[in-house]
Amino acid sequence: MKQGTLRAHRTITPWLFLAPAIVVLGVFFVGSAAQVVVFSFTRYSAFSEPEFVGLQNYRALLSDRVFFSAIANSFFYLLVTPALIVLALGSALVVDSTVRGGKLLRLLLFLPVVTPTIVAAVAWRLVLSEDNGLLNQIITLVPGAGPVRWLTEHPFTLMSAMMVTAWKGFGFYMMIFLAGLMQVPASTREAAAIDGAGPVGTFLHVTLPSLRPTIVLIAVISSISALKVFDELFVTVRGVPTDQQTAVPYIYDLAFERGAFGAACAAGVVLFAVILVFSLINLRLTSGRGE
């Protein structure tokens, strides 16, 4: 028996505990991941069995203007990350510095997180209505500013979906920032204040540097989810052409509207490669912490 383990047990026992999870993850995730690679080399549709065609799907993707637009839009969508960080960090600082009602404030700002994404998308679709939506009503108050075509004109459509992502996500990342702020000793911040640093100075020279790991972590996590976005686009800007959407709606359209499973799998593999870069950074960051 290795040191540090509690006790001897029958060899089968750990596997009985593990079995249900291993079966589900093995069949649906590992199994699907293996198949997505295999299918990507086949001509495979909703109406035919897979037939090996080598790299044909990948070659077709390379000459597909729509695919490149979708990938480019996915990268554009990454701009939601800085917006999320500013909003989440700002919220965390406000909640953290509120003497009374901090808990209530935290609760209210977390409400969008529990809101189903489709509901968030429907709500924002109303707020962003082009004729007299709330946001356009506010914008047209500015002299000379005309209404923005949030739901039909590229790239405003992407920005609309990004607003939903930011709205739905900032409360979650705020919680992670609050956890990070707890690691900054109050005494350090008080010492800075006594030394004559104002709130801005304390933030810039004490709080912000100590939050660096949290910021990097959130940047990576939110970038990964930005690359995987689907609901926000599918609902908020319904009916917008695929070349004005991102990678996952493109894959969905290819597979379930056009029935081109093989091509959709190839697109999936490409998207996976992009996400993998971010995942590996994430893995490095997370395995370095908390051990």
Added chain:
Amino acid sequence: MSTGARHAGWILAGYAAAACLVALAIVPALWLVVGAFQSPQARLNTLSGPWTTDNFRDAWETGGLSIAAFNSVLVTLARAGLNVALAALAAYPLARFSFRGRQTVFVLVLATTMIPEQVIVVPMFKIAAGLGLYDSLAGAVIPFSVSAFGIFLCRQAFLAIPRDLEEAAWIDGASSLRIWWSVMLPLAAPSLALLALFSVIGAWSDLLWPLVILQSEERFTLPVAINRMLGVFATNPRVAYAASVLAIVPIVVFFIAIQRWLKPELFGGSVKG
């Protein structure tokens, strides 16, 4: 400016920022509620009537929301229950037992966190269909009945529990399952509650997978039903607004019930993996 006045200025700015953030967080949802109660004659995006509750009736009856709500409750409870149970089961040997293959299992589980469901949705659909899960509520539940994230969360919670308590139970002759149930689970309760919260939010909100795997209207979950309403009631989106309002209510009630578990410390741990 005196220090006191400057201090008061910062406090005021804090309150102003707090007010703006709260407005940002709740105004879109409130705006949806306003739209949901407006009759078709009322102009959307204004606060003018006439007001009505017909949209809710139309959504509930004509729109098939009653069935969808029932399906969503069923799917969400099943997914959340299974997620907590299966993750806690799998995490126990990973945290406490020494056995051949432990490291391999751990690395494989770790690897599945890097497989986005959005990328593998096509083969997952084929596998589920091959197992007879197409167009069934079980099909909406089973592929997402456990997550690697959940296993990590539970494993970390178990690792933080002192070993003495298990040893005492072991000396008393308790079985592994018994120790898991009556020692480990109660002590890991805050993490399990957080996992339940995330699972409930995720399952209640999930659109892509149910959209792919469910075909008949009588098996739709709320997000799929709302998505359909946006098309069917395109001329009167107020019905979809009413449906959306109805879809928020249970999750907000659940959230308020569970909010005392909602501590930032847990979130700090939850992203560490």
